[in-house]
Amino acid sequence: MDDAFARLENIEKSFSTVAVLKKVTIGIGRGEIIGLIGENGAGKSTLMKILSGIHEPNSGRILIEGRERRFRRPADAKAAGIAIVPQEFNLCPQLSVAENVFLGAEPLTRAGFLDGAAMRARASELLAELGVRIDPDERISRLSAAQKQIVEICKALAFDARLLILDEPTTVLTPVEIASLFALMRAVKAKGMSMVYISHKLGEVMEICDRVAILRDGELVHEAPTSALSPAGMASRMVGRELSEIYPEPAPARDEVLLKIEGLSSPGAFSGVGLELRAGEVLGLAGLVGAGRTEVAEAVMGLRPATGRVVVGGAELRLGRPREAIAAGVGYLSEDRQGSGVLVAFSVAENETLASLPAYARGLFGPIDRRREREAAEKWARLFSIKAASSEQRLEHLSGGNQQKVSLAKSLDPAPRVLIVDEPTRGVDVGAKREIYRLLRDLAAEGIAILLISSELEEVLGMCGRVVVMREGRSVGELAGAELTEEGIMFLATGIKEGESA
Ligand SMILES: Nc1ncnc2c1ncn2[C@@H]1O[C@H](COP(=O)(O)OP(=O)(O)OP(=O)(O)O)[C@@H](O)[C@H]1O
Ligand SMILES: [Mg+2]
Known part of the structure; x- marks a missing residue:
């Protein structure tokens, strides 16, 4: 795909002797939301850590707008416009919400001092866009898991990213917050931002993604427009077999x-x-x-x-x-x-x-x-x-x-x-x-x-x-x-x- 914003070609990655990614090739179009799905341990996070400069691949190429790039550290990927909301929180518990959002990219006053007021105002704005009420001055250590997740999302949106990677962003969010997140994703997509959305909630993948890529044991086994797939079809391609009924029959409760x-x-x-x-x-x-x-x-x-x-x-x-x-x-x-x-x-x-x-x-x-x-x-x-x-x-x-x-x-x-x-x-x-x-x-x-x-x-x-x-x-x-x-x-x-x- 020529108009791809990013393209990963033949990416291979091993940890010690274990091959985790095997020649994975995938393109991400401009303004496109790609769903990346697969079983636990299939290699989804590892692939996205490579695209965001956290890991280097053993072989393969990364192309951004057609030019080959080498990301040695997260800052390199960030400079190329790639933001990631990681699966595991990556926040400083002793700092405030606003300080975390701008960590490493703090706005300065004209005199060169940290502009605390600007930081708080911009953080409030981002939080409001996500439809949540969190005090920008609150310490991270005092937030719930869901609130921490929202701060991670704000942190990624705080700089002008062209590609946003969301690694299971909704696992701790409730339906109301998920709806606000999806509204926000649609809004940034309309402005041309590309996104990779990793999730185990296949219903959400159906709802928000344009295209779905399926990894199994480190290999890309299927890629299709979302409209050509069903949750059951996705599930069976992920695990490589048909899955029967998810919820077993309940037994009656006792009196005690x-x-x-x-x-x-x-x-x-x-x-x-x-x-x-x-x-x-x-x-x-x-x-x-x-x-x-x-x-x-x-x-x-x-x-x-x-x-x-x-x-x-x-x-x-x-x-x-x-x-x-x-x-x-x-x-x-x-x-x-x-x-x-x-x-x-x-x-x-x-x-x-x-x-x-x-x-x-x-x-x-x-x-x-x-x-x-x-x-x-x-x-x-x-x-x-x-x-x-x-x-x-x-x-x-x-x-x-x-x-x-x-x-x-x-x-x-x-x-x-x-x-x-x-x-x-x-x-x-x-x-x-x-x-x-x-x-x-x-x-x-x-x-x-x-x-x-x-x-x-x-x-x-x-x-x-x-x-x-x-x-x-x-x-x-x-x-x-x-x-x-x-x-x-x-x-x-x-x-x-x-x-x-x-
Ligand atoms: N730093 C590391 N050292 C050794 N092995 C690792 C490392 N990071 C990941 N792995 C291994 O690579 C494999 C793929 O892990 P990865 O985190 O990419 O899976 P995933 O598809 O994101 O799964 P999940 O859905 O559970 O998040 C796993 O078997 C994991 O144990
Ligand atoms: Mg993962």
């Missing part, structure tokens, strides 16, 4: 209440939240970003100050004591796997057994039994098809989706009675999602009570028989049976009926 929350409040986050979760049940907790869902989970786990009552299997927990919550049999998968979920510098096996270390010690306080740890890791790798060179590999070298699977294994390793999972399939491919849903169903069938916090309505509807909806720190309603629909959830979550305006 395993988790009871009464009048739970946490200053500044939520107040007066109550719910009951039964053995064998998968209860959904829905709401917009910032509604307080994650904070409720953190309070139950003793990770944030709270008042009220949390009863697990009949015994009341003393609040603010994470060890007590774990000892009472509550397993937890946090939404922010980098922030509090896993340790990226540790190996796959070490992470999985992190929450249940005493169970792997030889005798009381003894050294860790590495063989048992390895056996456990092998079990989880088989169960979730975790793609890693070995269980000794450091987590930071795994693809995003595979890190998520390790993080889920960690929350399951102590064999909990109550399991709280916050965005469990974030960044996971369709095949592995199906495995995770099956596993959650099997756990429920064994009598474990599961609280599923998810922004993906399809997942909530597919998995939950009952859903509690939160808005602005309060539980505003509960839906089950015929009332449990996408519209029903959105109405409670936003307080707005479809067709009405805010």
